[in-house]
Amino acid sequence: MKTYFNWSSGKDSALALYKILQDPTYDLDVLVTTINKDFDRVSMHGLRNDLLLKQAKSIGITLKTIEFPADVTMDSYAEIMKEAMDSLVAKGYSHVIFGDIFLEDLKAYRDIKLAEVNITGVYPLWKRDTKEILQEFLDLGFKAITVCVNAKVLGEEFVGRVIDAQFIKDLPENVDVCGENGEFHTFVFDGPIFKNPIDFKIGEKVLRSYTLQDHEEDTSHQATKEKPNHDNSFWYCDLV
Structure with missing residues (x-):
């Protein structure tokens, strides 16, 4: 079955990809990632696009990016x-x-949108x-x-840390x-x-806060809730 991967650049995506690559049921040949085109970074993660490209090159799978403006409704x-998925369907996908684990509302939202274009989600x-x-x-x-990291629940000391037993x-x-939960x-x-490993250096850490307008909603994990996600202050660690 012709398959694409919703690639976030993070750990859950990596483990899900590892498992799917061992399953001959799926003919997976493209990673799809959403990009903030105003900053040329991975949506929500804030990762520079050049590191995303290095990831895809090291994995050896073609990367397709979907670009969104910073202020997206x-x-x-x-x-x-919908336009991006229509294009993928036209190519036979x-x-x-997805690397989702337990967010029921997010999975339901994904499945509804996928059903509109006759694509099946695999988790x-x-x-x-x-x-x-x-x-x-x-x-x-x-x-x-x-x-x-979400500044509401984690401090600056948690951003820019390698995931290990101490973390x-x-x-x-x-x-x-x-x-x-984001x-x-x-x-x-x-x-x-x-x-091969991806080379990078740890850059500056910054706290960014976002104001959601009445007509907007957060497009992160919580985008499918009836009300906007008010966890809108985040610590970012720039990797270069």
Whole structure:
């Protein structure tokens, strides 16, 4: 089955991709990533596009980016995504892989939109225990660093940290160990899906806050809720 991958550049995507590449059912030959075109960075993660390109090159799978303006409404987001999915369908793609774990509203939203264009969503990590997922990720030899954390639940000291046993131990009890509620986002720079590690240097850390207008909603993990996500202040670590 002709398949594309919804690639975020983070750890859950990497583990889901690792699993799908071992399944001959899926003919996967493209990674699809959303980009903030005003800043040339991966949406939500804030990762520079050149590091995303290095990831794809090391993985050895073609990368397709979907560009959004910085101030995107839910309507324009849906319109741009629909156009991108129509293009993929026209090329014969029938399935898409996601690294989602337990957010029911997000999965429901995805499946509704996918059904509109006759694409089937596949979720290799769905409903697995997040502690087990992260431990498997580390046991396989993957390496990741946090690039964005929700300032409402995590402080500056958690951004720009490599994911390891100490990181897990330091997480507050109310934070999911995989950051599935949007508590943190990561950049994967090494592991079994890569031909070679991705070289980078840790740059500056900045706190950014966003004001959601009445006609706008957040296009992150919580985009499908009836009300906007008010967790709108984030620590970012620039990787160069």
